[in-house]
Amino acid sequence: DAGVTQSPTHLIKTRGQQVTLRCSPKSGHDTVSWYQQALGQGPQFIFQYYEEEERQRGNFPDRFSGHQFPNYSSELNVNALLLGDSALYLCASSPPGQSYEQYFGPGTRLTVT
């Protein structure tokens, strides 16, 4: 099991563009959470998906949206990119009934120019 995987590893986009980041959870996990980590900061919770629905959401604008597929994989979409969206985006998955136990992926480094 490769654990949580994320793609792409790095991404460079221009202001105003849209981006989609992908996450495959660890085998057997059904809950996916997304975090944004700016340089020098701790990860900030964006949202969490369970049973293909957004279960919880952090303090992020509607430009940030997500999706979870029947196979539990997930996407994070960001519209109308701003320079301030440049960050490391982390995905974490959790096993059934143990959403406190979060296994993190390596992250996607997004640079907005």
Place this chain on the structure above:
Amino acid sequence: AQRVTQPEKLLSVFKGAPVELKCNYSYSGSPELFWYVQYSRQRLQLLLRHISRESIKGFTADLNKGETSFHLKKPFAQEEDSAMYYCALSPLTGGGNKLTFGTGTQLKVEL
């Protein structure tokens, strides 16, 4: 609102010295507290959670509700403990586990 504060950006200790990484939190309900660690070139991973009351790699952390603290301690630092440490909080009830992280403390263990 949930908040986690780690006052030290960098903590440098000598090998064999005691280590204490500070963490304070604010939360109106019952929190669950965690320590996550990120070693160089590795992904973020769970080190310990207060409910399990385990000692992992020699580290322990006690939840002090009076002082709203969850400091991470180890009696004798090892070189392999050098890493970035994040304290995190989650509501104990309410479904889902939104983690609120502190800004992290870089621990450097010198020989």
